[in-house]
Amino acid sequence: xxxxxxxxLAAKARLLILEGxxxxxxGHPGGSLSCVDAITVxxxxxxxxxxxxxxxxxxxxxxxxxxxxxxxxxxxxxxxxYFPTEEMRTLRSINSHLSGHPDMEFVRGVDxxxxxxxxxxxxxxxxxxxxxxxxKPYRTYSILGDGEVAEGQVWEAAMSAAKWKLDNLxxxxxxxGLQIDGTTDEVMPLEPLDxxxxxxxxxxxKIDGHNxxxxxxxxxxxxxxxxxxxxxxxxxxxxKGVSYMENAVGWxxxxxxxxxxxxxxxxxxxxxxxxxx
Amino acid sequence: MGERKATRxxxxxxLAELGAKYPKLVVLDADLSGATYSNKFAAKYxxxxxxxxxxxxxxxxxxxxxxxxxxxxxxxxxAMFVTGRAFEQIRNSIAYPxxxxxxxxxxxxxxxxxxxxxxxxxxxxxxMRAIPNMMxxxxxxTNEMSLAVKALIDYKGPAYLRMCRFATExxxxxxxxxxxxxxxxxxxxxxxxVSVIATGITVPMCLEAAKILDAEGISVRxxxxxxxxxxxxxxxxxxxxxxxxxxxxxxxxIVGGLGSAVCEALSExxxxxxxxxxxxxxxxRSGSAAELxxxxxxxxxxxxxxxxxxxxxx
Numbered sequence: 001x002x003x004x005x006x007x008x009l010a011a012k013a014r015l016l017i018l019e020g021x022x023x024x025x026x027g028h029p030g031g032s033l034s035c036v037d038a039i040t041v042x043x044x045x046x047x048x049x050x051x052x053x054x055x056x057x058x059x060x061x062x063x064x065x066x067x068x069x070x071x072x073x074x075x076x077x078x079x080x081x082y083f084p085t086e087e088m089r090t091l092r093s094i095n096s097h098l099s100g101h102p103d104m105e106f107v108r109g110v111d112x113x114x115x116x117x118x119x120x121x122x123x124x125x126x127x128x129x130x131x132x133x134x135x136k137p138y139r140t141y142s143i144l145g146d147g148e149v150a151e152g153q154v155w156e157a158a159m160s161a162a163k164w165k166l167d168n169l170x171x172x173x174x175x176x177g178l179q180i181d182g183t184t185d186e187v188m189p190l191e192p193l194d195x196x197x198x199x200x201x202x203x204x205x206k207i208d209g210h211n212x213x214x215x216x217x218x219x220x221x222x223x224x225x226x227x228x229x230x231x232x233x234x235x236x237x238x239x240k241g242v243s244y245m246e247n248a249v250g251w252x253x254x255x256x257x258x259x260x261x262x263x264x265x266x267x268x269x270x271x272x273x274x275x276x277x
Numbered sequence: 278m279g280e281r282k283a284t285r286x287x288x289x290x291x292l293a294e295l296g297a298k299y300p301k302l303v304v305l306d307a308d309l310s311g312a313t314y315s316n317k318f319a320a321k322y323x324x325x326x327x328x329x330x331x332x333x334x335x336x337x338x339x340x341x342x343x344x345x346x347x348x349x350x351x352x353x354x355x356a357m358f359v360t361g362r363a364f365e366q367i368r369n370s371i372a373y374p375x376x377x378x379x380x381x382x383x384x385x386x387x388x389x390x391x392x393x394x395x396x397x398x399x400x401x402x403x404x405m406r407a408i409p410n411m412m413x414x415x416x417x418x419t420n421e422m423s424l425a426v427k428a429l430i431d432y433k434g435p436a437y438l439r440m441c442r443f444a445t446e447x448x449x450x451x452x453x454x455x456x457x458x459x460x461x462x463x464x465x466x467x468x469x470x471v472s473v474i475a476t477g478i479t480v481p482m483c484l485e486a487a488k489i490l491d492a493e494g495i496s497v498r499x500x501x502x503x504x505x506x507x508x509x510x511x512x513x514x515x516x517x518x519x520x521x522x523x524x525x526x527x528x529x530x531i532v533g534g535l536g537s538a539v540c541e542a543l544s545e546x547x548x549x550x551x552x553x554x555x556x557x558x559x560x561x562r563s564g565s566a567a568e569l570x571x572x573x574x575x576x577x578x579x580x581x582x583x584x585x586x587x588x589x590x591x
Contacts, residue, residue, distance in 0.1 A: 057346075057347060061345075061346070063342075103373075103374075104345070104374050105374055105375065111345065112341070112342065112345055112370075112374070113369070113370070113373055113374040115369065116365060116366075116369045116370075118334075119334075119338050119341075119365075119366055119369060119370045120338075121338075122334070122335045122337070122338020122339050122341070122342065122366070122370070123338050123339070123341045123342035123345065123370055124342060125335070125338070125339050125342060126338060126339035126340060126341060126342020126343040126344075126345070126346070126350075127342040127343070127345060127346045128342075129327065129339065129342075129343060130342065130343045130346035130347065130348050131346065133303065133324070133325065133343075133348060134301075134346070134347070134348070140342075152334075153332075153334045153335055153338065153366075156329075156330075156332035156334060156335035157335050157338065157339075159330070159332070160329060160330070160332070160335055160339065163330075164327075
């Protein structure tokens with residue numbers, strides 16, 4: 001798929017994220033907008049998956065370790081054909097399968113239930129080990145938030161992925177620099193993340209997380225690395241694509257009101273029109 | 278009475294024995310494989326054994342991912358660390374998605390002994406029982422442990438298996454009519470004045486207590502409630518109706534454990550006096566296993582005292 005085609009899909013996913021969060025009157029738009037480009041590339045260009053067979057044991061796996069960014073995952077799954085895009089409007093409502101955080105039991109295409117930070121990456125490690133035990137060629141992908149890496153479990157998982165030489169595992173860290181209470185520097189400094197992962201035995205790639213060509217190249221590089229897991233540290237902008245949300249800490253977990261939603265929609269539609277034009 | 282042997286030893290042997298039959302069985306430990314006896318499996322199937330180091334939370338998560346991919350993981354550590362440290366991982370990554378992970382806690386209860394309170398897990402039954410989708414199984418001896426492991430391998434879903442460090446008598450292999458089925462309590466001895474519903478290594482003590490009381494003319498029914506959740510409510514109600522009072526016995530806290538489960542069931546279906554016997558609402562302490570069990574009245578004599586108390590409440 002061309003970069004342009006992927007950009008169009010990511011733009012459509014951003015519109016669905018906003019629509020879902022606006023309808024739900026709650027949710028996490030900021031981090032969803034920062035990681036949605038990577039999820040789009042994974043589901044449309046990288047992973048060996050078939051929306052008609054979501055339980056195929058041979059499929060590639062994806063674990064959204066930063067589970068609160070479910071709107072990004074759901075939007076991409078809907079665009080990919082796992083369920084109708086109209087269902088994004090039922091996000092977080094009582095009769096919807098689209099719960100606030102991903103639920104593998106009810107949402108077609110979701111490979112692991114997540115939401116409590118730090119836990120998803122361990123499950124991704126487990127899936128990657130399982131592939132080796134059962135001699136299956138599938139790969140496992142995961143996205144963590146940068147604030148999430150303050151959880152000790154992330155580093156337990158990192159050590160174990162290196163111990164078992166999980167070259168079939170590729171994790172992203174969505175380095176948008178913000179978390180609920182402020183910047184990551186204020187709340188709990190993380191850097192140097194590259195040196196940390198490197199010293200934990202991972203192959204480290206640093207990219208611009210909104211540059212689709214860089215995401216594609218990083219994924220190709222990850223596949224060529226043998227004997228160790230890969231982490232892609234992607235620098236992103238929280239709230240990317242909506243002017244008033246970009247780099248604004250207040251939009252971590254808040255839905256826009258009707259007026260602000262219209263502004264966001266107009267901006268995202270204009271961007272989409274530009275790409276399609 | 279049979280041999281004295283710890284339930285954890287029977288666990289490790291059974292797991293190792295079944296490894297060949299179940300190629301998807303994988304075993305994880307957190308640097309305690311000698312104590313949990315998971316090293317028996319490790320020795321035979323090193324390619325299916327994963328030592329996660331002292332990192333129980335990650336171990337629970339890895340197991341969840343393995344189960345989601347179709348493997349059958351058993352995760353092992355001391356009851357304190359596997360259920361305590363990794364509680365939230367068990368809740369959110371294993372039980373919520375109903376993944377087929379068996380959580381195995383050895384060194385349950387005060388019979389851990391000299392290591393003291395930080396290592397004596399008395400609250401595991403309570404906290405595991407509180408999680409939706411979790412089964413909770415506490416075998417009373419080596420024979421029952423072996424049967425429980427076999428049954429749990431075939432049971433598809435999250436479960437907690439509690440085992441004990443201390444070597445105890447094996448009794449269920451010599452009791453006529455004994456059979457094991459998950460979720461079904463076993464009446465080991467019939468009686469008409471009082472029912473003792475027990476779980477884990479206190480079950481053989483209850484049989485001894487029944488003998489003491491028999492000499493006093495008190496007829497004691499002894500029920501082995503190896504599955505604390507789902508509780509065999511029917512058997513509890515039958516016992517309440519037929520004997521009129523109950524004593525629950527467990528080598529665990531009386532807050533939230535078997536005693537609480539029995540009270541919850543009977544208060545709604547057949548209220549009768551229930552005396553809960555186990556570790557009271559306190560932490561443990563150092564001492565030998567035998568001394569600590571005696572300290573908490575977890576002995577035939579201590580149990581007999583509780584039975585007399587219960588009968589007075591009738």
